[in-house]
Structures are given as C-alpha cells and as structure tokens.
C-alpha cells in the first residue's frame with residue numbers, strides 16, 4: 001500500500017514463470033541483492049519482489065532471512081482452498097508460512113492455459129487475503145478484445161469480477177498486462193498503459209473505496225525492458241512493473257529497478 005506520506009511506493013516485480021530451479025534461484029537472488037547494494041538501491045524508495053516457482057520458495061526464504069535482504073517474494077499462484085484433497089495445489093497458508101508477502105493471481109497464462117475463470121480468480125483473491133497475502137491481480141485484454149471492445153473494457157470487467165467479494169480498504173496490487181504485449185517484444189505505449197490504469201483506478205474506487213484506490217499500486221506488464229521502463233514510470237497511474245523475460249536477466253532487471261536513474265532518458 002501507500003507509504004506513510006500517502007504517496008504510492010513504486011513496485012518492480014519479477015515474474016520468473018517456469019524458469020530457474022532452486023539452486024539457480026539462490027545464485028540469482030544473491031547476485032541481484034549484491035548488484036542493488038552496489039548501486040546503493042534503497043528499498044523504501046522502490047520496492048522489489050521476485051516470484052519464483054514454488055519449489056524455489058524455501059531456498060529464497062532461507063537466503064533472504066539469513067542475509068537480511070529487503071527483497072520481497074511471493075508465489076505465482078495460490079489455491080482457492082485452505083487444505084485437503086487438491087492434488088498439485090498450494091495453499092495460501094503454506095505461502096504465508098514461507099514468509100511470502102505477495103501472490104500473483106489471474107495471470108493470463110493461467111487464464112488461458114489452465115482455463116481459470118473470473119469466479120475461480122475471485123475465490124483465489126479471497127483465499128490470498130484470508131491468509132494475509134497481498135494479491136497481485138493480473139488483468140488484461142487480448143488483441144481480439146482490444147479490436148472488439150477497445151482498450152479498457154475487458155481489464156475493467158476482469159477487475160470487477162475478481163474483486164466483487166472483497167471488503168472496502170483491501171490491500172491489493174493490480175497488474176495491467178495486455179496479453180498481446182506479453183513476451184511479444186511489443187510493449188504497450190506508456191500512454192496506452194496510463195489510459196487503462198486510470199480506468200482501473202476509477203473502478204477501484206467503487207470496489208474498495210477512494211482511500212484504498214488511491215493507495216493501490218497499479219503495475220504495467222508486457223515486454224518491459226530497461227529501455228522502456230522510464231516511460232511507464234512517468235505516468236500518473238502506473239506505479240511499477242510486472243516483468244517477465246527481463247526479470248531473468250540480472251543486469252536488465254537491476255537496471256529496471258533503478259529506473260529513477262534513467263527517467264530523464
């Protein structure tokens with residue numbers, strides 16, 4: 001949520017997807033922490049999180065805790081259920097027990113490849129909040145949606161469906177990820193991202209109230225690189241990025257985190 005000053009703290013998050021095993025995750029997180037330390041990065045100024053595969057989380061937790069890194073981490077998905085006969089699922093309680101602070105919910109790859117519906121995503125958001133995790137709720141339109149319905153209709157509808165049951169003041173992060181921009185190398189323009197982010201924030205006012213809507217970080221995701229991050233971060237309603245491919249490249253991700261050094265470029 002917002003910092004005490006009422007300003008939203010920028011948030012740069014790396015979604016590793018199904019990349020880096022637990023040994024590779026240790027090496028990567030260590031190098032990232034060193035790189036940001038060398039650059040004198042302050043985590044109060046720009047919050048940073050990584051979202052490794054489930055099998056890496058224990059290793060990342062152990063490292064972060066032992067070396068007192070300020071880096072946050074979370075899961076890439078969560079079960080709608082607490083426990084029981086749900087083979088292959090991971091409970092929010094388990095993520096919380098590993099010190100996860102965040103969990104990605106409703107990523108377009110899960111909506112598409114795992115047929116996740118708005119109802120299931122809403123149940124997962126509720127489960128995350130119940131277990132004290134901050135959902136990073138992903139919404140976004142396909143190229144076809146964009147042509148048929150314009151830029152913000154589908155993301156706003158997805159947001160409303162996912163948050164229908166949450167209470168006023170809920171602590172969430174929203175990631176606007178146009179499906180056509182994910183992994184395509186063709187990012188949205190900063191103006192396109194801002195247009196949709198502004199609509200999402202308006203919808204948030206109705207869903208969680210003005211104060212929480214003002215405090216909610218809205219991220220842009222889809223082919224974010226060190227060369228285009230500054231443009232997104234200049235937008236009023238864009239508060240950070242959910243980075244896929246470039247989050248696996250140490251120099252790139254580190255540079256994205258330090259976007260404030262190149263906002264003028």
Ligand code: 13P
Nearest residue numbers: 015182183222223244245
């Ligand atoms: P890319 O940055 O690889 O386009 O992926 C974005 C994404 O899906 C992050 O969740």
